[in-house]
Amino acid sequence: MKYARPLPAYLTTRYRGWKATTYAEDKAWYRRLAEDGQHPRAMVISCCDSRVHVTSIFGADQGEFFIHRNIANLVPPYSPDGKNHGTSATIEYAVGTLKVAHLIVLGHSGCGGVEGCYHMCSGNAPELEDSSSFVGRWMDILRPGFELLPKGDEAMRKRALEKASVVISLENLMSFPFVKQAVEDGVLSLHGLWNDIGEGGLEAYSPDTQGFVAV
Amino acid sequence: MKYARPLPAYLTTRYRGWKATTYAEDKAWYRRLAEDGQHPRAMVISCCDSRVHVTSIFGADQGEFFIHRNIANLVPPYSPDGKNHGTSATIEYAVGTLKVAHLIVLGHSGCGGVEGCYHMCSGNAPELEDSSSFVGRWMDILRPGFELLPKGDEAMRKRALEKASVVISLENLMSFPFVKQAVEDGVLSLHGLWNDIGEGGLEAYSPDTQGFVAV
Amino acid sequence: MKYARPLPAYLTTRYRGWKATTYAEDKAWYRRLAEDGQHPRAMVISCCDSRVHVTSIFGADQGEFFIHRNIANLVPPYSPDGKNHGTSATIEYAVGTLKVAHLIVLGHSGCGGVEGCYHMCSGNAPELEDSSSFVGRWMDILRPGFELLPKGDEAMRKRALEKASVVISLENLMSFPFVKQAVEDGVLSLHGLWNDIGEGGLEAYSPDTQGFVAV
Amino acid sequence: MKYARPLPAYLTTRYRGWKATTYAEDKAWYRRLAEDGQHPRAMVISCCDSRVHVTSIFGADQGEFFIHRNIANLVPPYSPDGKNHGTSATIEYAVGTLKVAHLIVLGHSGCGGVEGCYHMCSGNAPELEDSSSFVGRWMDILRPGFELLPKGDEAMRKRALEKASVVISLENLMSFPFVKQAVEDGVLSLHGLWNDIGEGGLEAYSPDTQGFVAV
Numbered sequence: 082m083k084y085a086r087p088l089p090a091y092l093t094t095r096y097r098g099w100k101a102t103t104y105a106e107d108k109a110w111y112r113r114l115a116e117d118g119q120h121p122r123a124m125v126i127s128c129c130d131s132r133v134h135v136t137s138i139f140g141a142d143q144g145e146f147f148i149h150r151n152i153a154n155l156v157p158p159y160s161p162d163g164k165n166h167g168t169s170a171t172i173e174y175a176v177g178t179l180k181v182a183h184l185i186v187l188g189h190s191g192c193g194g195v196e197g198c199y200h201m202c203s204g205n206a207p208e209l210e211d212s213s214s215f216v217g218r219w220m221d222i223l224r225p226g227f228e229l230l231p232k233g234d235e236a237m238r239k240r241a242l243e244k245a246s247v248v249i250s251l252e253n254l255m256s257f258p259f260v261k262q263a264v265e266d267g268v269l270s271l272h273g274l275w276n277d278i279g280e281g282g283l284e285a286y287s288p289d290t291q292g293f294v295a296v
Numbered sequence: 297m298k299y300a301r302p303l304p305a306y307l308t309t310r311y312r313g314w315k316a317t318t319y320a321e322d323k324a325w326y327r328r329l330a331e332d333g334q335h336p337r338a339m340v341i342s343c344c345d346s347r348v349h350v351t352s353i354f355g356a357d358q359g360e361f362f363i364h365r366n367i368a369n370l371v372p373p374y375s376p377d378g379k380n381h382g383t384s385a386t387i388e389y390a391v392g393t394l395k396v397a398h399l400i401v402l403g404h405s406g407c408g409g410v411e412g413c414y415h416m417c418s419g420n421a422p423e424l425e426d427s428s429s430f431v432g433r434w435m436d437i438l439r440p441g442f443e444l445l446p447k448g449d450e451a452m453r454k455r456a457l458e459k460a461s462v463v464i465s466l467e468n469l470m471s472f473p474f475v476k477q478a479v480e481d482g483v484l485s486l487h488g489l490w491n492d493i494g495e496g497g498l499e500a501y502s503p504d505t506q507g508f509v510a511v
Numbered sequence: 512m513k514y515a516r517p518l519p520a521y522l523t524t525r526y527r528g529w530k531a532t533t534y535a536e537d538k539a540w541y542r543r544l545a546e547d548g549q550h551p552r553a554m555v556i557s558c559c560d561s562r563v564h565v566t567s568i569f570g571a572d573q574g575e576f577f578i579h580r581n582i583a584n585l586v587p588p589y590s591p592d593g594k595n596h597g598t599s600a601t602i603e604y605a606v607g608t609l610k611v612a613h614l615i616v617l618g619h620s621g622c623g624g625v626e627g628c629y630h631m632c633s634g635n636a637p638e639l640e641d642s643s644s645f646v647g648r649w650m651d652i653l654r655p656g657f658e659l660l661p662k663g664d665e666a667m668r669k670r671a672l673e674k675a676s677v678v679i680s681l682e683n684l685m686s687f688p689f690v691k692q693a694v695e696d697g698v699l700s701l702h703g704l705w706n707d708i709g710e711g712g713l714e715a716y717s718p719d720t721q722g723f724v725a726v
Numbered sequence: 727m728k729y730a731r732p733l734p735a736y737l738t739t740r741y742r743g744w745k746a747t748t749y750a751e752d753k754a755w756y757r758r759l760a761e762d763g764q765h766p767r768a769m770v771i772s773c774c775d776s777r778v779h780v781t782s783i784f785g786a787d788q789g790e791f792f793i794h795r796n797i798a799n800l801v802p803p804y805s806p807d808g809k810n811h812g813t814s815a816t817i818e819y820a821v822g823t824l825k826v827a828h829l830i831v832l833g834h835s836g837c838g839g840v841e842g843c844y845h846m847c848s849g850n851a852p853e854l855e856d857s858s859s860f861v862g863r864w865m866d867i868l869r870p871g872f873e874l875l876p877k878g879d880e881a882m883r884k885r886a887l888e889k890a891s892v893v894i895s896l897e898n899l900m901s902f903p904f905v906k907q908a909v910e911d912g913v914l915s916l917h918g919l920w921n922d923i924g925e926g927g928l929e930a931y932s933p934d935t936q937g938f939v940a941v
Contacts, residue, residue, distance in 0.1 A: 137314065
């Protein structure tokens with residue numbers, strides 16, 4: 082693999098600082114983690130967006146959250162066709178092997194993937210409709226959410242679509258037989274969240290109101 | 297979506313603490329992030345494993361790394377077939393839209409996905425060979441790495457396979473035309489890393505030795 | 512400009528080494544910086560002193576900090592009189608155009624400018640009182656700090672004056688209408704630091720105690 | 727000063743890493759620097775731009791360069807009027823007190839201050855002509871450079887103005903009697919440089935050709 086390059090110097094420097102402080106001060110825990118393996122209490126499905134740090138928001142230590150991150154925190158419907166399904170594999174591993182108790186889908190404000198979907202579904206991003214567009218085909222998962230958007234101004238509708246990405250993912254999660262079984266057995270609970278980055282807000286999906294309410 | 301449940305109390309408590317401290321003290325930065333959008337300098341592809349915190353190792357603040365996490369930090373080969381490809385979508389977005397300068401694949405010790413692959417390829421995990429096994433089909437990406445493992449004891453061979461997951465992902469990245477073009481144009485550089493969780497170690501792939509060396 | 516001379520050989524040599532290593536290894540990032548322009552997260556006002564390297568202390572890469580350096584890290588009071596005000600221009604650009612989220616004033620131990628001010632205000636440096644002394648007139652900004660020094664030995668009083676240079680600069684920053692507005696709008700936060708060079712110490716100004724505490 | 731805020735957590739973390747590695751490994755040198763005071767070999771006047779790290783380009787250790795950074799690396803003409811002149815104070819201190827042997831003015835590509843000057847002088851940035859614009863009044867120093875620009879396309883003319891900011895600063899330096907005296911006594915040499923950020927290039931002003939040539 083001749084294309085690999087050395088790590089940028091500032092990352093090497095910062096790593097050395099981490100090793101000498103955070104790691105050194107907590108070596109016992111890192112060793113325990115290595116020997117015992119992981120026993121996370123929850124799985125989180127969040128966006129790749131660089132502004133979303135679920136471990137920061139929830140003060141999480143190494144070992145607490147099994148975290149899958151993809152564009153727009155989406156879960157595709159169950160489709161066991163023998164192909165590579167990265168997201169489905171993470172869910173199968175978390176529920177079937179790790180037996181996490183919680184599965185949290187975390188959306189956020191200003192999501193670029195959701196915005197792309199919005200423009201694609203509005204007919205304003207033909208390049209995303211191309212069959213070779215990985216982002217476009219991935220955002221197809223959210224297309225049903227666009228159809229159900231309330232009328233109103235664009236900013237409101239985009240925000241509603243961000244929240245729809247959470248609800249649709251929760252619904253698709255229930256299409257996985259092993260998720261449905263675990264939920265019905267009472268050994269797994271699902272949670273939908275949406276993070277307002279600028280205001281530090283957190284809203285949770287409530288089945289009662291079928292809407293999001295501040296945590 | 298009637299199955300969603302309220303957030304566990306300990307997470308609500310921690311979130312409220314974060315909002316009153318970390319967020320409150322750094323509100324200006326969160327608002328800037330919300331208004332300006334993200335300008336991450338690097339994309340990181342790491343494992344979902346709860347013990348791997350790339351932002352901690354590299355002292356990264358919100359906004360620095362666009363992070364995709366999947367089982368065993370794998371990148372599948374380029375395959376524009378119009379289907380949902382979550383990992384490929386993240387790469388397309390990071391390279392094409394965000395124009396990150398660095399793309400880092402980060403493997404780690406004790407990877408459960410890699411171990412599953414090892415047992416599957418050794419004939420000891422028939423359940424993973426099933427066409428309906430999402431984990432098995434996802435780990436197929438790493439199968440070529442198993443064929444090339446050196447002889448030796450199991451622990452050594454598993455570790456070699458963890459590192460192969462990094463190298464194969466780097467090779468598959470180069471099969472994406474837009475990644476190859478960006479690398480050749482000198483606007484994107486690829487990096488392969490492997491983190492020893494228990495020892496806090498970090499090794500980087502070196503094309504010169506075709507092996508990993510301590511950072 | 513006939514007085515310019517060739518660069519000393521040792522600097523040419525070092526530059527060529529940097530180009531062949533640091534730059535070559537990180538070319539993608541330099542190109543990204545050139546194409547995208549800068550998006551620094553913070554502005555730092557520090558002293559010109561050759562011993563103060565804020566990028567080193569904070570593991571900062573190119574692009575992270577917009578840095579103004581002057582004698583004794585001073586900010587003069589707001590004075591829009593149509594004259595050249597280099598420091599005021601940097602603040603206007605950072606807050607108004609770059610919209611940085613943090614503005615950090617960084618003082619340090621053994622500051623020669625502060626020491627000059629101390630002697631000037633003590634009546635022991637008449638040459639600095641001369642109207643043609645640029646250093647003296649610049650250090651006039653810190654004069655109010657001298658008046659408020661506690662009684663005690665000289666070393667303690669000089670150190671207190673170094674810290675006063677940070678606090679007075681923060682106060683003068685608030686005299687700029689656009690700084691005050693941004694702070695009150697919650698999109699800019701101010702921070703005061705003092706670096707002990709010999710001990711590698713870092714202290715932060717705390718409004719609660721109106722003093723400096725170790726970070 | 728009630729507006730000061732705690733340091734963002736990521737900076738505290740990085741500082742602690744620096745203290746435990748870079749500082750700890752080189753403590754003797756930091757203590758020597760603190761006890762002996764600074765003896766820099768050169769003064770550098772560079773831009774505040776976050777992408778310009780003169781210590782990186784020249785592999786400089788703590789203690790080597792006395793660094794003044796302002797918008798567009800400008801030196802105003804000598805003007806001993808008893809007012810605060812931050813840049814003039816830095817020059818007086820470096821030449822008169824520290825007795826540096828070299829004085830380097832370092833310009834760079836993509837300079838936002840120079841671009842603002844270009845637009846202001848072209849009549850396209852009336853807000854910068856306002857007497858209360860600190861950036862505009864600071865960039866007045868470069869105005870004579872605009873008048874002498876060659877005809878041609880805008881990109882070429884902006885680059886020429888960036889280089890003019892170096893030459894005009896060198897000329898203004900010679901208007902300071904103590905600079906002129908030191909140069910003529912052969913104890914100070916002046917150098918003009920321009921850094922191409924994206925390409926890692928460095929060009930030096932040559933009095934022979936009255937132009938810039940690659941180092």
